[in-house]
Every structure is written in C-alpha cells, then in structure tokens.
Amino acid sequence: MSKIEPFAETIFVTRPVFPNIEEVTEKLRDIWESKWLTNNGPQHHMLERELESFLKVPYLSLFNNGTIALMVAIQSLRLQGEVITTPFTFAATPHVLSWNNIQPIFCDIDEETMNIDANKIESMITPHTTAILAVHVFGTPCNVEKIQQVADAYGLKVVYDAAHAFGVEIDGNGIGNFGDISMFSFHATKVYHTLEGGALVHKNKNLKQRIDLLKNFGIKNEDEVVMPGINGKLDEVRAAIGRIMLNYVEEEQYKRRQLHKIYDEELGNVDGIKLMPKCPENVKSNYQYYVIRIDEKVFGKSRDYVYDELRKYNVYPRKYFHPLCNEYTCYRQLNSSSVENLPVANVIGQQVLSLPMYGELAADDVRKICAIIRLVASK
Ligand code: T4K
Secondary structure, eight states: OOOOOOOSSOEESOOOOOOOHHHHHHHHHHHHHHTOOSSSOHHHHHHHHHHHHHHTOSEEEEESSHHHHHHHHHHHTTOOSEEEEOSSSOTHHHHHHHHTTOEEEEOOBOTTTOSBOHHHHGGGOOTTEEEEEEEOGGGOOOOHHHHHHHHHHHTOEEEEEOTTOTTOEETTEEGGGSSSEEEEEOOTTSSSOOSSOEEEEESOHHHHHHHHHHTBTTEEETTEEOSOOOBOOOOHHHHHHHHHHTTTHHHHHHHHHHHHHHHHHHHTTOTTEEOOOOOOTTEEOOOOOEEEEEOHHHHSSOHHHHHHHHHHTTEEOBOTTOSOGGGSTTTTTSGGGSGGGOHHHHHHHHHEEEEOOOTTSOHHHHHHHHHHHHHHHHO
C-alpha cells in the first residue's frame, strides 16, 4: 500500500457545532435589552418548552451541566443505600452516586449494546438497593422494558443517564420517557449543546416542582427555603444559544449519518474490527459517536497500538470508556468491582476506540482514517 501522509491539522475525536455568529449576536442583543441574565429568565423558559416538544417529553428542567442535573435527579427521588449501575460510562455517572452518599454497585454489560446487562441486574439486588442508574451508552437505548420489569418487581426507581441520547426515539417515543427521570447532557461535545448545560426530564408536575426547587437552593419564595438545594441553573446566554442550536441538530445528525455509513463501508470487512452497534429498526439514532472494537487476537494489533499509530498521523481518537469506572482508585475496592463480576466489561474496555465524528469532518478524511487503520493491521 502507498505511503499515507499525516494530516496537516489535528483531527480530534469531535468538534463542537458552532452556530452562526450573527444569530448569536442578535440573541445577545435581546438579552442585553431584557436586563435579565439568569434565574429563570425568558430564554430559559422558552428553551424548556421548546425542548419538551423536541424531545417529546412532558416535563423538562434545564441545568448548568449534565452532572449537576444527575446529582439532583438522585436527590429528588431521595435515593440512598446502593444503586446498581454500569462500569462502562463516563466518570460522572458513578460519581453522582458517591456525592449523594450512595454506593455504586457495578453490573456487567451486554456484549452487543455495551449497556448494562438487564438480565444480570436482578442478581445484584440486595436489601439496600434503591434504584437502577442505567446509561444509554453512545446513544444506543438500554433494554428499557426488562429494566422496568426488574425495577417494578423489586420496587426500585429507574434513572437513565441519557447524556449521549439527545433525540433518540424508540417507536417514535422520546427516549426520555422511560424510567422515572432521564438526564441529557448539553456539553459542547454533544450533538446538541448549550456550550455547557443539561436537563432532567420526568413525568409528573410534582417532581418538576421538586427538581426546580432543588436546582435553586431550595428557595420557594422570599420568605421560604424548603429544602437543601444547590445552584444548578442555566443562564440566559446559554439558554439562548440552546434555542439557536435546536435549528442545527437535524442537519448535524444527517451529516454524521453519512459519515457513519462511510466508516461502516470502509471498516466493515476488516477482520478483527467490530463496527458501532446498529440500532434496531424501531430506534431513531442520533449518530453522536462512532465506536469500533478491536479484537487484538484477530486484528493482529491491540487497541492501544492502533490509538498510538493514529496519533502519529495526527488523528486523536479516544478510548471512551477506558478505564472502566470499577478500575478507578475510589471504586476498585468494592466487591462489585471484581474482574469476575465484570467479565464482558473488562474485555470491551480494552477494545473500544471512539473514532472522529462530527458534521464538519470531510468524507475523504474519514476514508483516510480508515485507510490508516487498515495499514496498521497490515504492518
Ligand atoms: N454521563 C455520561 C455518560 C457522559 O458521557 C457525560 C459527559 C456526563 C454524564 C456528564 O455530562 P456533563 O456534566 O459533561 O454535561 C467529554 C465531555 O466533556 C463530557 O461532557 C462527555 N460526557 C465525555 C464523554 O466527553 P472529555 O474529557 O473527553 O472532553 P475533552 O475536553 O477531552 O473533549 C474531547 C474533544 O473534543 C477534544 O479532544 C477536542 C474537542 N473539543 C472539546 C471542547 C470542549 C473541541 O474541539 N472544542 C471544545 O470546546 O469529556
């Protein structure tokens, strides 16, 4: 194969979607004129209603980031004791449990979807279990039916970390409608963002009231503070940007979908590479990430070797999610962190590689990245 030159400019795992600067300036003018910068202003109010409709959910509360949102979700349901979760996720997921004085119990993951293995949850339940905190990893929906069945049988709450799942639907139903509460992240690296930001979605008005109090110090009015809340508020500038960004999501998803197809075509026949899991027909995907798995025994090179080689070509993929959460120093002593308890997660954690994925990425650049990966295999 002919020599491949490194990219002149670094290709990162992702790039934020940037709205048109004039549109932003115009919105900033409105905000300046309103003299209202934060604390439940008009932009905030309008974005909440617009997102409820976009995500097809009954109630939504905006937050200053997804992590604080998830912390408040746990507080709002008054969870305690132990919560069953996945080790294959971003650090924020188990950390919100720790910050709520709850012990994370790691359950192994499903070989195909890389989500919590719903069939193994039951075996992790103890008298201290109060909830299941599952993650729709890379936007692939969890086995929501089975999870709800287990939760109902044992009287557990279900919280979904839907940080990756903005706009995902099952049978036309917004992904946020499953479980008791779902959290979305609107971080700059997400397919839809507000620079930093996040939201909780939930099904009843009382819960919305409680969540909205919790994100505003528990302040009910000038004379009453009714619970120990925190500051989780999203300001007007980011809410306004969020309103603009809603007009960009579909085009961004369309572009990413084309790039997904190219990766599928270019890497589909490479021995030892497992492609991004395909969503079933009834699922509307959001094409947020493109993640492959490299089986060293078949591919001939390890994931870490491929990662290092790609960097030599100025491509910076990421090993989401390695290390596994059970490997962090703060969790490795837990019984559920043992290798025997998490055989699938341990293999997948060594294999995954998130390849560059963002709308502005050129199709030819994706082909070149794939050519480099094939070249690495043949070296
Ligand atoms: N639950 C799950 C399952 C999550 O994945 C996350 C966050 C959360 C909860 C918490 O939600 P938030 O509290 O963040 O709302 C990134 C994101 O910061 C993080 O939001 C995301 N998950 C995670 C999967 O990815 P890092 O540490 O990998 O980000 P960073 O700064 O290395 O950015 C990745 C690449 O993006 C860079 O190499 C270059 C590019 N980039 C990044 C930024 C911020 C840019 O080009 N421009 C930018 O402004 O965590």
